[in-house]
Amino acid sequence: MCAESAKLSVMPPTALDPRALDRPMPIDITMPRLSDTMEAGTVVRWHVKEGDAVLSGAVVADIETDKATMEMQVFDDGTISRILVPEGQSVSVGTKIAEIAGEGDAPGATGAANAANAANAASAASGASTSSTGGGTTPAASTSAPKSMPTSGPKSVPASEARPPDAAPSASAADRSSAPPPPPPPGADFTFARAPTAGSGDGPMRVSPVARRMAEEMGIDLSRLRGSGPAGRIIKRDIEAAAETRGAAIGSGNQPAGRSTVGASSGSLDRSPSPLATPVVPAAGAAAVGGTGLALGARSGLQSAEYPLSSMRQTIARRLLESTQSIPHYQVSMTFEMDALVALRGSLNTDLQTAGVKLSVNDFVVRACALAMSRHPFFNASWGGDRIHVHQTVNVGVAVALDEEKGGGLLVATIRDADRKSLRQISAETKALSEKARTKGLSMEEMSDSTFTISNLGMFGVEHFTAIINPPNSAILACGAAVQKPVVRAGALAVGWEMMATLSLDHRVIDGAMAARYLSTLKHLFEHPTLLLV
Amino acid sequence: MNHVTVESADPARMAAPEGGREIELRDALREAMSEEMRRDARVFLLGEEVAQYHGAYKVSRGMVDEFGERRIIDTPISESGFAGMAIGAAMLGLRPIVEFMSWSFSLVAADPILNNAPKMLYMSGGQFGCPIVFRGNDGAGGQLGSTHSWSVEGLYSNVPGVKIVIPSSPYDAKGLLKTAIRDDDPVFFLESERMLSVKGPVPEEEYLIPFGQAIVRRAGRDCTLASWGRPVNFCLEAAEQLAKEGIDCEVIDLRTIRPLDIDSVVRSVRRTNCCVVVDQSWSFGSPGSELAAQVHAACFDDLDNFVHRVHSADVPTPYASHLEQEYLPNVRRICEAVRHATYRA
Numbered sequence: 001m002c003a004e005s006a007k008l009s010v011m012p013p014t015a016l017d018p019r020a021l022d023r024p025m026p027i028d029i030t031m032p033r034l035s036d037t038m039e040a041g042t043v044v045r046w047h048v049k050e051g052d053a054v055l056s057g058a059v060v061a062d063i064e065t066d067k068a069t070m071e072m073q074v075f076d077d078g079t080i081s082r083i084l085v086p087e088g089q090s091v092s093v094g095t096k097i098a099e100i101a102g103e104g105d106a107p108g109a110t111g112a113a114n115a116a117n118a119a120n121a122a123s124a125a126s127g128a129s130t131s132s133t134g135g136g137t138t139p140a141a142s143t144s145a146p147k148s149m150p151t152s153g154p155k156s157v158p159a160s161e162a163r164p165p166d167a168a169p170s171a172s173a174a175d176r177s178s179a180p181p182p183p184p185p186p187g188a189d190f191t192f193a194r195a196p197t198a199g200s201g202d203g204p205m206r207v208s209p210v211a212r213r214m215a216e217e218m219g220i221d222l223s224r225l226r227g228s229g230p231a232g233r234i235i236k237r238d239i240e241a242a243a244e245t246r247g248a249a250i251g252s253g254n255q256p257a258g259r260s261t262v263g264a265s266s267g268s269l270d271r272s273p274s275p276l277a278t279p280v281v282p283a284a285g286a287a288a289v290g291g292t293g294l295a296l297g298a299r300s301g302l303q304s305a306e307y308p309l310s311s312m313r314q315t316i317a318r319r320l321l322e323s324t325q326s327i328p329h330y331q332v333s334m335t336f337e338m339d340a341l342v343a344l345r346g347s348l349n350t351d352l353q354t355a356g357v358k359l360s361v362n363d364f365v366v367r368a369c370a371l372a373m374s375r376h377p378f379f380n381a382s383w384g385g386d387r388i389h390v391h392q393t394v395n396v397g398v399a400v401a402l403d404e405e406k407g408g409g410l411l412v413a414t415i416r417d418a419d420r421k422s423l424r425q426i427s428a429e430t431k432a433l434s435e436k437a438r439t440k441g442l443s444m445e446e447m448s449d450s451t452f453t454i455s456n457l458g459m460f461g462v463e464h465f466t467a468i469i470n471p472p473n474s475a476i477l478a479c480g481a482a483v484q485k486p487v488v489r490a491g492a493l494a495v496g497w498e499m500m501a502t503l504s505l506d507h508r509v510i511d512g513a514m515a516a517r518y519l520s521t522l523k524h525l526f527e528h529p530t531l532l533l534v
Numbered sequence: 535m536n537h538v539t540v541e542s543a544d545p546a547r548m549a550a551p552e553g554g555r556e557i558e559l560r561d562a563l564r565e566a567m568s569e570e571m572r573r574d575a576r577v578f579l580l581g582e583e584v585a586q587y588h589g590a591y592k593v594s595r596g597m598v599d600e601f602g603e604r605r606i607i608d609t610p611i612s613e614s615g616f617a618g619m620a621i622g623a624a625m626l627g628l629r630p631i632v633e634f635m636s637w638s639f640s641l642v643a644a645d646p647i648l649n650n651a652p653k654m655l656y657m658s659g660g661q662f663g664c665p666i667v668f669r670g671n672d673g674a675g676g677q678l679g680s681t682h683s684w685s686v687e688g689l690y691s692n693v694p695g696v697k698i699v700i701p702s703s704p705y706d707a708k709g710l711l712k713t714a715i716r717d718d719d720p721v722f723f724l725e726s727e728r729m730l731s732v733k734g735p736v737p738e739e740e741y742l743i744p745f746g747q748a749i750v751r752r753a754g755r756d757c758t759l760a761s762w763g764r765p766v767n768f769c770l771e772a773a774e775q776l777a778k779e780g781i782d783c784e785v786i787d788l789r790t791i792r793p794l795d796i797d798s799v800v801r802s803v804r805r806t807n808c809c810v811v812v813d814q815s816w817s818f819g820s821p822g823s824e825l826a827a828q829v830h831a832a833c834f835d836d837l838d839n840f841v842h843r844v845h846s847a848d849v850p851t852p853y854a855s856h857l858e859q860e861y862l863p864n865v866r867r868i869c870e871a872v873r874h875a876t877y878r879a
Contacts (some may be wrong), residue, residue: 142678208837208838208839209834209835209836209837209838210835210836210837210838211838212835213835213836228877229839230879231609235838235839235877236807236838237877
């Protein structure tokens with residue numbers, strides 16, 4: 001019996017593990033080219049950590065291009081064995097940013113597998129080549145495999161650790177020496193086996209699965225925690241303690257909450273539970289968490305459901321916070337008589353019904369705003385620090401709210417050369433882009449290069465609101481609904497159509513009187529809408 | 535067939551009722567067999583010394599007087615022979631109960647009980663079933679030495695086609711044995727010699743306990759202790775001890791390991807984030823390792839530590855009393871495992 005056991009324990013356990021034989025080569029993940037003009041990309045956020053298992057199609061990172069932040073998927077199953085580019089770093093297209101070890105490599109050895117992976121990379125590769133040549137597995141190749149996984153520690157596990165405590169749980173040293181050495185039973189040895197204590201925090205981060213999940217739900221940054229479990233493993237009570245500490249820290253932050261401004265700008269959709277818990281500026285990482293000080297703590301005493309941020313929500317938060325913090329905003333409003341425009345729209349739509357054309361009031365607004373640019377070029381401009389860029393094309397951005405059921409959010413679709421397009425073209429293009437935005441999403445091309453933006457909540461019955469400038473624009477028009485009202489016409493009370501719109505402006509580029517003149521031009525166009533037909 | 539209480543899945547209704555009469559586990563087993571034999575003429579008992587000697591452990595005391603020698607049958611000391619004979623009887627429509635004096639002796643009948651009974655329905659294309667109950671003492675603890683101290687569930691649970699029942703109390707023993715006798719498949723019913731004299735509440739009225747329904751013996755929030763058979767009682771004792779240290783354990787009694795009520799364990803682990811499996815068989819390829827694997831798969835994101843296991847030590851069962859006690863899962867070792875699993879070691 002002893003001989004049998006001895007043989008068993010000498011035989012490398014991995015020789016029995018078929019995964020050791022067909023381990024594939026690691027797969028490189030490189031910085032993708034997400035737009036035609038993209039030269040480099042920034043890893044805004046990793047959604048995975050080293051040691052995480054991923055399936056084909058999983059979103060592993062948010063990549064920021066020169067134009068937008070996009071989600072990056074992987075196309076293979078496996079385990080993220082290495083992350084080579086930290087969050088916030090920009091690398092050129094094609095640069096290797098991470099590596100996937102094939103399926104079966106480091107299964108479930110969360111966090112702990114990294115060092116082993118890195119160390120075994122060479123031997124894993126040699127193991128693969130061994131099998132591909134059809135040769136038998138050499139002892140060296142097979143012993144190098146996942147034997148070390150459960151503990152990921154040095155090979156010399158002390159005998160007292162490796163032996164089954166069950167065999168002699170409280171035996172003294174004398175008992176041990178008198179008894180025959182118990183055969184190390186494979187499978188029993190992890191009952192109480194403890195991973196060797198890590199010397200420093202340089203090693204891979206060890207997190208228990210439930211702790212990892214709780215941290216994600218609470219928006220707690222694991223990298224800032226010190227684990228109290230074996231080998232520094234972060235466990236449930238560490239998360240609970242961190243949540244408590246953070247709860248106590250609430251109130252010390254004094255910066256204004258970004259949430260309300262974001263809500264006002266997207267305006268159309270205010271999603272019910274606030275996804276505040278995670279940092280608004282992911283690229284800045286830990287600094288943002290500490291710096292903003294406005295995240296709602298898990299122990300604030302308020303009942304709340306928590307939602308992780310989509311990358312679109314992160315982009316909205318980042319860009320609009322940046323806009324309100326860096327642009328000197330002010331607003332100017334004007335009310336327009338819309339009787340003529342409403343009448344014209346009615347008759348056009350009647351006449352064009354058979355052609356499937358249905359012009360919206362917004363189409364007229366787009367056209368009017370675009371036409372007004374020729375007389376007011378600074379509304380089609382960008383602040384350049386030491387100069388002002390006046391754009392030579394008029395590209396009107398139209399804010400499109402996405403369906404709440406699909407997570408909500410806001411995009412700006414660009415109507416290029418809007419000053420050269422007919423109402424009919426503008427209408428068709430706006431419809432097509434809105435539809436595409438809501439279903440498939442827009443391409444870079446369709447979202448970029450706007451020079452002026454219109455946000456219209458008229459279809460929701462909103463009569464007045466203000467918007468946040470969409471950088472690098474210098475102005476945005478917040479357009480309300482055209483409504484029937486008691487009005488004074490030629491000194492008498494009458495029923496008429498009116499619409500109110502509010503410009504938000506960058507005072508570095510546009511002064512108040514300029515804004516008033518621009519609105520006057522719009523007023524003239526709205527009140528003489530046939531001008532919009534030519 | 536009168537009205538019989540079949541327990542529902544509601545855990546609150548699955549425990550033995552408080553108060554009422556208390557009987558020994560061996561008497562609960564006899565009541566189950568006698569009631570079923572009165573109910574169904576096809577049921578009969580055979581085994582070594584079950585009739586004239588009233589059972590090596592007096593489980594069948596008085597049964598030969600009531601049912602006669604045609605239905606309570608003394609056999610030669612030949613497990614392979616009488617197990618095979620009973621399987622044949624089951625195939626032809628009877629419902630035998632085979633008593634093994636010890637499950638350790640069933641090893642000489644491995645071919646009929648593992649190779650014939652569980653595969654009969656499958657291999658005959660549904661022509662022959664095998665409604666048979668094999669029952670007897672299982673597990674160590676009585677200083678019977680290595681060869682007579684088997685916990686056969688480690689070996690036998692590996693075989694598809696068997697149902698394996700391991701009760702932890704007189705109440706469960708009766709309700710589960712009645713279900714076993716009525717079951718149309720082979721059932722391995724594993725009793726503990728150390729528990730035959732244990733008394734517990736067993737109601738006079740008839741009841742059945744369905745297979746595959748675990749019961750929460752003790753509710754707790756810090757750690758799930760999952761076990762079956764005799765060690766459940768050690769788990770309850772350990773839980774009391776750990777409660778004094780501020781560790782609140784939930785004790786789940788699986789009752790049957792095939793079928794295995796993984797759902798009840800998963801529900802509990804999702805709350806406690808911690809699980810210790812206590813199984814008196816050897817660890818390698820055991821019901822305990824299977825349960826742990828299933829918990830890992832189902833609760834991966836819920837676990838704060840890997841599932842810890844307490845098994846019999848990986849050695850032949852020692853004869854010496856103090857070694858045998860340390861060899862088996864016991865209160866001290868269970869407490870130790872829970873402290874490790876909850877990071878309080």
